[in-house]
Structure formats: structure tokens, C-alpha cells
Amino acid sequence: MTLFLTNEALEAGELTLHEEVPISEKAWRTVGSRMFIEVDTTVPVEELLKGITIVSGNDACVAIAEYLAGSESAFADRMNAKARELGMNNTHFVNAHGLGEPDHYTTAADMALLARQYLLRFPHMLEYHSTPDYTYNGIKQQNYNGLLKYPEVDGLKTGRLTGNYNLIATGQKDGYRLLSVILGAQSEKERETDAYALLTYGFNNFQAQKIGDKGDNHGTVRVYKGKGGKVNAVLPEDLSVTILRGETPELRAELPKYLEAPVAQGQEIGTLEVETRNGEKRYPLVAETEISRGNFLKVFFHSIWLTLRGLFG
Structure with missing residues (x-):
């Protein structure tokens, strides 16, 4: 921290x-x-x-x-x-x-959360974390992370309390980065063995799957009371998920029956459900374009239509 x-x-x-x-x-x-x-x-x-x-x-x-x-x-x-x-x-x-x-x-889960946000925000710091040794004040010391001997490992941080050895390890393979967290190991060797075993398991059994690109359209929603009659629901950014190797995720767009203007460009208007064997996750879908409010007559007649629609289904 x-x-x-x-x-x-x-x-x-x-x-x-x-x-x-x-x-x-x-x-x-x-x-x-x-x-x-x-x-x-x-x-x-x-x-x-x-x-x-x-x-x-x-x-x-x-x-x-x-x-x-x-x-x-x-x-x-x-x-x-x-x-x-x-x-x-x-x-x-x-x-x-x-x-x-x-x-x-702290907990291993919290340290994993912190490490993930740290790497997302400050990836340039890996240049320091992966440095094998450091000399200051005439004293040369080795990096305490023994996993740096493996080519895919480039961080992250060791720690030690009385009788306990801790390690947050990270590495990248085929463009896919993983983290492992070991707390409470009984020796440096044990923390390194366990941390590397977790990374190896992850690399062997999981992969990053790109679901879509920024701007991909996942449906169209009718817009009432606006200058435009519909708006596309798109991904606000590139989307990748972690899946088991060989798995094909299922995608479902959940969109409202209609929207009422005004609708801002980038406004969240729905969700994309991604289902894998590890469960279901939901990601936002946003309005591709702005739909400004229509003139008085359009708003008036659309209001009547929506009222009748509500009464008679």
C-alpha cells in the first residue's frame, strides 16, 4: 500500500x-x-x-x-x-x-485485490520489481523474490513476519497476467514453491478470452420522446474474461423494452451477461449516441402512447 x-x-x-x-x-x-x-x-x-x-x-x-x-x-x-x-x-x-x-x-484476498489494482494503475513499476539486485550506500543486496529466476515472473513483493514468509507473485505468459498470494509459509522455499505452483496451475488451466471490442453492438433499444427513435447498446471498452481452456462463454444482452429521451452518449442502458463454468458476470452496455429530447408534439403524443401501452399492455 x-x-x-x-x-x-x-x-x-x-x-x-x-x-x-x-x-x-x-x-x-x-x-x-x-x-x-x-x-x-x-x-x-x-x-x-x-x-x-x-x-x-x-x-x-x-x-x-x-x-x-x-x-x-x-x-x-x-x-x-x-x-x-x-x-x-x-x-x-x-x-x-x-x-x-x-x-x-490483512488477508490473501485483500492483498490480491490491492496487487491487481496496483498493477493496473502503475504497470511501469514492474521494471523495479523485476530488478535482480540493488546497491545503495555501498551495500549490494539481492532481490528477495526468488521466483524472478523464471522467465515469466516479473514481480511482485515479498514479506516476512516472525516465523511466517509471505509472497505476492505475478507473471505473464502469452499476454496473460496472473497473480498468486501466499501468506504464512514456513520458509522462503515453501512460499516460492507454493506461489509458483499456483501460477503454473493458472497458466496451464486458464486463458484470457476476448469477448468483444469497444463499440461492439449488442442490441438496439427503442427511444420515445426523442429526436431519434432508437439507440444501440454497445461495449464501452474492450472486454476480456478469464475462462477455463477450451471453454466457450455464453453471452446474453439484457436491455430495457424502451427508453425515454434524453439519453446521453455513454449512458449505461443495459448489461451483457457472460456465463462460464465459474459463474456469471455482468458488464455494462452503454448508449452509442446521444438522443436529445424531441419537440413538444412528439413528447406529447409519445406520452399518450406510453400511457395507453401501460394500460393495455
């Missing part, structure tokens, strides 16, 4: 990669994996990002948190607000680095 909020701040122009971040004694004293920043110095934001992504620098996390929010506790409040926004309903953050503390907790 620290990486997510830092990238949001960069995106919003609240800070830059070359901006110098002062290092407090608290950040310098942070335990666990570190990038070994020195107290009373300044470090560029980009170096702190490398320290977090490549060598899990807890000290870098605290430095970023203090710089962005004034204190680590205030930054944790921001983390929790973002967690709620993302739908991470079983997560609560107390610190910026993830070391165990009372009332600091």
Missing part, C-alpha cells in the same frame, strides 16, 4: 522522482529488511522506491510515509482510507512497512 500511495502522489504531482526526502532517526532505526539509509541525510524518491521494491526496505517505507503525511501513523490513516476505497474489507494498517503489530492485519 505504501507503493500504491506513493505512486498516486507522483501521478498527482505531489512529489517527483528526483525530490529529496529527509531521513529521520525513526526511519533509520527501523528494523527488518533495510536499504540502509542514513539519518540526517536526504534520499531521492526514486531511490526509496527502488529500496522498497527490490530489497523490501522498511526504512525507506517509513521515510516516504513521514514525508507524505507528516508521520507514519498519519500515513497509516491514509492507507486505511485507500483500503476501504479499494474494497479491502478485512485489512487494517498500523504501519507503512508491514511488520507485525497489534491490530495490523
Whole structure:
């Protein structure tokens, strides 16, 4: 989450990669994996990002948190607000680095949700996450993610609590990206073995299937009281779904019997139901064009027609 909020701040122009971040004694004293920043110095934001992504620098996390929010506790409040926004309903953050503390907790499902949104928003960060080693302050450290030895793996983040080893792994094969999350493994080897086994299972048994392109028409809806008599229901963006290999999804468009003007271009007017062996998902269909309100007579006569239609079916 620290990486997510830092990238949001960069995106919003609240800070830059070359901006110098002062290092407090608290950040310098942070335990666990570190990038070994020195107290009373300044470090560029980009170096702190490398320290977090490549060598899990807890000290870098605290430095970023203090710089962005004034204190680590205030930054944790921001983390929790973002967690709620993302739908991470079983997560609560107390610190910026993830070391165990009372009332600091999460779930594999919530971490998968966070990682997915992180990769969708900031895919460029994989360049850092996939870097094999990092040298700072004369100290060279290896990336803690041992799965980077596999060509399809390019991230994402390791973590460790007392007696527990955690790993969010991601990789891409044939243009298809997967995530696996392992929490509570008993060793680095176990977390890597389990995470890679999940990725391999996913790549061997599932595939991304393109359902349609942006603008594909899935039906026409009658429009009353408007200058136009009908509007197409189209996909607002390219649509792909994850399916079992060899499966053919079933598509059904659910549209209203009619609409009343005005109808805005891009207004949601129906849904596309996609049914697979994993269940059914619904995606929006939107109006292809704008239908503005008609003149007085058209609105008047259409109103009468709709009233009669309602009375007599």
C-alpha cells in the first residue's frame, strides 16, 4: 500500500522522482529488511522506491510515509482510507512497512485485490520489481523474490513476519497476467514453491478470452420522446474474461423494452451477461449516441402512447 500511495502522489504531482526526502532517526532505526539509509541525510524518491521494491526496505517505507503525511501513523490513516476505497474489507494498517503489530492485519484476498489494482494503475513499476539486485550506500543486496529466476515472473513483493514468509507473485505468459498470494509459509522455499505452483496451475488451466471490442453492438433499444427513435447498446471498452481452456462463454444482452429521451452518449442502458463454468458476470452496455429530447408534439403524443401501452399492455 505504501507503493500504491506513493505512486498516486507522483501521478498527482505531489512529489517527483528526483525530490529529496529527509531521513529521520525513526526511519533509520527501523528494523527488518533495510536499504540502509542514513539519518540526517536526504534520499531521492526514486531511490526509496527502488529500496522498497527490490530489497523490501522498511526504512525507506517509513521515510516516504513521514514525508507524505507528516508521520507514519498519519500515513497509516491514509492507507486505511485507500483500503476501504479499494474494497479491502478485512485489512487494517498500523504501519507503512508491514511488520507485525497489534491490530495490523490483512488477508490473501485483500492483498490480491490491492496487487491487481496496483498493477493496473502503475504497470511501469514492474521494471523495479523485476530488478535482480540493488546497491545503495555501498551495500549490494539481492532481490528477495526468488521466483524472478523464471522467465515469466516479473514481480511482485515479498514479506516476512516472525516465523511466517509471505509472497505476492505475478507473471505473464502469452499476454496473460496472473497473480498468486501466499501468506504464512514456513520458509522462503515453501512460499516460492507454493506461489509458483499456483501460477503454473493458472497458466496451464486458464486463458484470457476476448469477448468483444469497444463499440461492439449488442442490441438496439427503442427511444420515445426523442429526436431519434432508437439507440444501440454497445461495449464501452474492450472486454476480456478469464475462462477455463477450451471453454466457450455464453453471452446474453439484457436491455430495457424502451427508453425515454434524453439519453446521453455513454449512458449505461443495459448489461451483457457472460456465463462460464465459474459463474456469471455482468458488464455494462452503454448508449452509442446521444438522443436529445424531441419537440413538444412528439413528447406529447409519445406520452399518450406510453400511457395507453401501460394500460393495455
